[in-house]
Amino acid sequence: MQIIDESAFKSTFKGKETALFTLKNNNGLVVQITNFGAKIVSIYAPDRKGNFADVVLGYDSIEGYYKGHDYFGAICGRCANRIANGQFELDGKKYQLPINNGPNSLHGGPEGFSNQVFDTNGVQKGPKGEFVKMSYISPDGEMGYPGEVAFSVTYTLTAANELILDYEATTNKTTIVNIASHSYFNLAGEGSGSIEGHELLINAKQFTPMNDVSIPLGELRDVKGTPMDFTTMKVIGRDINADDDQLRFGKGYDHNWVLDKPLGEIGLAADYYEKESGRGMKVYTSQPGVQLYTGNWTEEKGTGKAGHTYIERSALCLETQNFPDSINNPQFPSVILIPGETYRHSCIHTFYTK
Numbered sequence: 001m002q003i004i005d006e007s008a009f010k011s012t013f014k015g016k017e018t019a020l021f022t023l024k025n026n027n028g029l030v031v032q033i034t035n036f037g038a039k040i041v042s043i044y045a046p047d048r049k050g051n052f053a054d055v056v057l058g059y060d061s062i063e064g065y066y067k068g069h070d071y072f073g074a075i076c077g078r079c080a081n082r083i084a085n086g087q088f089e090l091d092g093k094k095y096q097l098p099i100n101n102g103p104n105s106l107h108g109g110p111e112g113f114s115n116q117v118f119d120t121n122g123v124q125k126g127p128k129g130e131f132v133k134m135s136y137i138s139p140d141g142e143m144g145y146p147g148e149v150a151f152s153v154t155y156t157l158t159a160a161n162e163l164i165l166d167y168e169a170t171t172n173k174t175t176i177v178n179i180a181s182h183s184y185f186n187l188a189g190e191g192s193g194s195i196e197g198h199e200l201l202i203n204a205k206q207f208t209p210m211n212d213v214s215i216p217l218g219e220l221r222d223v224k225g226t227p228m229d230f231t232t233m234k235v236i237g238r239d240i241n242a243d244d245d246q247l248r249f250g251k252g253y254d255h256n257w258v259l260d261k262p263l264g265e266i267g268l269a270a271d272y273y274e275k276e277s278g279r280g281m282k283v284y285t286s287q288p289g290v291q292l293y294t295g296n297w298t299e300e301k302g303t304g305k306a307g308h309t310y311i312e313r314s315a316l317c318l319e320t321q322n323f324p325d326s327i328n329n330p331q332f333p334s335v336i337l338i339p340g341e342t343y344r345h346s347c348i349h350t351f352y353t354k
Contacts, residue, residue: 001030001052003022003032003042003044004020004032004041004042004060004305006019006020006021006032008020008060008061009034009036009041010062011062011063013036013062013066013117014116014117016117017117018035018062018117019034019035019120020032020033020034020041020062021033021034021035021120021122021132022123023123023129023130023131023132023155023156024130024157025129025130025157025158025159026159027046027159027161028046028052029043029044029045029046029157029161029351030043030052031043031044031155031163033073033132033134033155034062034065035117035118035119035120035134036062036065036116036117037065037070037073037074037113037114037116038075038113038118038153039058039065039072039074039075039114040056040058040073040155040181040183041056041073042054042056042058042305043055043056043163043183043351045161045187045279045281046279046353047277047279047353048277048278048279048353048354049278053188053189053190053192053277053279054189054190054305055185055186055187055188055190055279055281056183056184056185056186056190056315057069057072057184057186057190057191057298057304057305057314057315058184058190058304058305059072059304059305060305060306064304068304070107070110071107071114071182072182072183072184072304073181073182073183074113074181074182075113075114075134075153075179075180075181075182076107076108076112076113076114076179076181076182076319077107077108077112077114077138077177077179077180078108078112078113078138078142078145078149078151078169078175078176078177078178078179079107079145079176079177079178079335080107080108080178080179080180080182080319081106081178081180081291081319081321081323081324081325082101082104082105082106082214082215082324082325083097083104083106083325083327083328084103084104084215084328085099085103085104086098086103086104086105086144087328088176088327088328090146090174090176090327090336091174093146095144095145095146096144097109097143097145098110098111098143098144101214102213102214103213104213104214104215105144107182108143108145109143109144110143111142111143112143113136113151113179114182116136116138118134118135118136119134119135119136120132120133120135121133128156128158128159128164129156129157129158129159130156130157131154131155131156132154132155133152133153133155134152134153134155135150135151135152136151136152137150137151138151140172140173145175145176146173146174146175147171147172147173147174147175148171148172148173149169149170149171149175149177149337150169150170150171151168151177151179152167152168152169153165153167153179153181154166160350161350161351161352162348162349162350162351163348163349164346164347164348164349165181165346165347165348165349166344166345167343167344167346167347168342168343168344169337169342169343170337170339170341170342170343171337171338172339173339174336174337174338174339175336175337176327176335176336176337177335177337177343178322178326178335179321179345180291180319180320180321181320181347182317182319183317184295184298184314184315184317185272185281185315185317185318186274186314186316187272187273187277187279188274188276188277188279189277190304190305190308190310191304191306191309191310191314192314193311193314194237194311194312194313194314195274195294195295195313195315195316196236196240196294196313198235198236198272198273198274198275198316199233199234199235199236199272199273199275200230200233200234200236200270200271200272200273200292200316201230201232201233201271201272202230202231202257202269202270202290202292203231203260203261203267203268203269203270204230204231204257204258204259204290205222205223205224205258206220206221206222206223206257206258207220207223207228207255207257207258208220208255208256208257208258208289208323208332209221209246209255210246210249210250210255210324212249213249214249214250214254214324215324215325216323216324216325216329218329218331220258223257226244226246227239227240227242227244227246228246228253228255228257230270230292233271236253236294236316237313240252240253240313250296251296251297252294252296252313253292253293253316254291254292254293254294254296255292256289256290256291256323257291257292258288258289259287259288259289259290263288263333265286266284266285266286266346266348267284267285268282268283268284269283269284269285269287269318269320270282270290270292270318271283272316272318277353278353279351279352279353280351280352280353280354281349282349282350282352283318283347283348283349283350284347284350285320285345285346285347285348286344286346286347287322287347288333289320289321289322289323290318290319290320290321291317291318291321291324292317292318293316293317293319294313295310295314295317296312297312298310298311298312298313298315299311299312299314320345320347322335
């Protein structure tokens with residue numbers, strides 16, 4: 001198994017040094033993360049025969065990330081997903097964020113967490129396995145958001161083939177925080193083609209329907225009888241081109257599902273399986289929602305690792321998060337963080353074979 005050379009990520013960006021960090025467990029699973037955007041660069045997972053493949057899209061070098069897709073493997077913040085018109089109000093004051101996705105602000109703006117260099121002490125050993133903690137202080141007013149936010153994400157690789165992401169954030173002024181990890185997964189191996197023949201279960205009986213610019217309508221809608229129903233394992237491509245407004249708006253799936261679990265407790269979000277390799281991945285989270293994105297625009301992102309060309313729908317994202325545009329929908333779970341409180345979010349990717 002040839003993993004990415006860490007030296008290909010030694011660079012300087014915004015006056016800070018970038019690097020690549022490698023986590024390993026005794027089962028042979030390998031996860032590589034750069035401190036540029038705290039991005040997951042590669043995950044080498046075994047198939048049912050013990051053959052390893054890299055199952056996330058990305059680039060072989062730091063230069064690839066500078067020039068390429070902002071969100072491959074990235075930590076998205078300070079507020080992930082979309083905010084309508086980039087506007088919200090807090091404590092009677094109105095805020096305007098950069099517009100970078102149609103009429104909306106997306107993933108914290110063009111200079112959000114995904115485009116910052118995080119501080120880190122490198123790979124360490126802990127009781128659960130090897131881990132790397134990455135931290136970033138977002139100054140008051142960055143990308144239009146109020147308050148200085150001290151944020152960290154810790155990646156831990158366990159002996160049970162779990163990749164655990166633990167997030168924490170505090171603020172010195174009332175603000176909004178909603179962090180998501182944006183890895184593009186293909187369990188047949190990155191660059192292997194479409195994920196439409198792969199299978200998926202989402203632990204949700206409802207989703208948040210959206211308008212034609214991908215902003216939630218503010219309601220929760222039942223998935224039963226619609227193409228959004230993943231309550232039992234189904235082939236991803238079965239309904240993806242159905243005659244349905246929601247799928248037309250997203251050019252496929254790019255929606256938030258309302259998870260069937262108690263708010264704040266860790267529970268199952270999704271189960272993704274690829275039958276040819278036998279690779280599977282279960283995703284657990286403490287967050288109330290998961291955004292399924294089926295890589296509907298991936299073909300625009302150029303050449304990836306090993307010279308692979310990433311085609312449309314060549315990966316999927318399972319972004320555990322709060323609901324999109326929650327700050328403008330008070331009936332949704334809150335994304336407001338106040339001084340003295342700590343934002344916490346855990347997400348677990350468990351890799352298996354069958």
